Amino acid sequence: MLPVLYSFRRCPFAMRARMALLVSGQAVELREIVLRAKPQAMLDASPKGTVPVLLLPDATVIDQSLDIMRWALGRHDPEGWLQGDDRALIDTFDGPFKHHLDRYKYPNRHGSDPIEHRAAGMAFLDMLDQRLAASAFLCGPLRTLADVALFPFVRQFAATDQAWFDTQPVPQVHAWLAGLIASDLFGAAMLRLPPWQPGDAPVLFATG
Secondary structure, eight states, rough: OOOOOOOOOOHHHHHHHHHHHHHHHHOOOEEEGGGOOHHHHHHOOOOTTOOOOOOOOSOOOOOSSSHHHHHHHHOOOTGGGGOOOOOHHHHHIIIIIHHHHHHOOHHHHHHOOOHHHHHHHHHHHHHHHHHHHHSSSSTSOOOOOOHHHHHHHHHHHEEEEEEEETSSSSSSHHHHHHHOOOOOOOOHTTTTOOOOTOOOOOOOOOOO
């Protein structure tokens, strides 16, 4: 039996989990969900009701994206991603940066000033730009866990107003982001599937 991954293609948390599973070579049964109609099987496994959720064959549930990434890479890490598990950097972007991203992207939901939060988010990207000036990726010459953990949220920030973002003076971030978007790994992680229904044939999600 394979682990089962409940996922939503456009969710940045699910994106980074799928990318780590792929690079680790860990095959899973992929179940694409619809957020407005979450399957009961997923809610039974993880009542919090958010993706990703990884259900292991022994009934263990891993329902945090970083935990899924670290679990997969702990089993097999052919690119050495765990050497770039910069927890302080990841926590900064999962916490304060994500706070500003949400209020920039969804101002009506939060009653926020999007321009104020856009500026606050850019301050974090200025910091990333300085870091990337020293190396192609966040923790050295090769992509690691930190890059893939942050990347979906930086991509979401950029896409909120792509024309504006493209004019911003963060050249290293632009190059880093474009390279990750164009990567074969990201392309494979963004597989399009119809929503899963009980009784559907399993969909294998794996490298190769």
